[in-house]
Amino acid sequence: MxxxxxxxxxxxxxxxxxxxxxxxxxxxxxxxxxxxxxxxxxxxxxxxxxxxxxxxxFGSKEQLWRACIDTLEAALAAPVEILRAISVDETRPVRDRLRDAIGLIAAYALQHPEHKCFISLHASETGERGAVLYRHLLEPVYNCMEKLIVEGMAAGVIRAEHPAMYFCVLAHALHPPPGSPVLMQVIAPEVGGEAFGPALLKQIEMVFFTPPQADD
The missing domain is CATH 1.10.10.60 (Homeodomain-like)
Incomplete structure (x- = not known):
């Protein structure tokens, strides 16, 4: 043996x-x-x-978990900076900035599925781990998006009662189950496979935005 x-x-x-x-x-x-x-x-x-x-x-399982948070946060740093720049750029219409911000979040989710899975599985955590997850991986993104959402609500570009709820629903729409492109390839090949990402963004804009006005 x-x-x-x-x-x-x-x-x-x-x-x-x-x-x-x-x-x-x-x-x-x-x-x-x-x-x-x-x-x-x-x-x-x-x-x-x-x-x-x-x-x-790492010393312990808890410290290894925290190191994973640090790694994911580091990967998120550059996109958050771009998102922040989009959010504060008031020289551009809010509709365009929202569209760019949503596209950035969607692209990041596709490039880093491990980030999406990690957050999804730990989002219901309570106590210190839940607080750490929110503070390091969710709050930076929401802080950038909140200003845009509130601005979009005021301009009539989006319909929402609360920016946090709008962000929550939007985040779920931008993070469909991993098998969605394959499933859609079977159901409707024209919006499945590699076409799924662009089709999803188009559908999200149709659902989450009000129709553009002539003066937008």
């Missing part, structure tokens, strides 16, 4: 370093299994590193 061991020492050049590999595996595990469902040995195995490296690099 042979015993399978995890190779110690330098990792092959084509593989990420141990810390990066653990972070990638942890984000995937927490995104699909939740905090309680993910375990450190499984994360280490998925990262192809020795389980002891979790303690070396």
């Amino acid at each position: 042979t015993t399978r061991t995890t190779t110690r020492g330098r990792r092959p050049k084509h593989l990420p370093d141990g810390r990066a590999a653990l972070l990638g595996a942890a984000i995937d595990a927490f995104s699909h299994l939740g905090y309680d469902g993910a375990n450190l040995r499984g994360i280490a195995a998925a990262a192809k590193v020795d389980a002891s490296l979790v303690r070396v690099h």
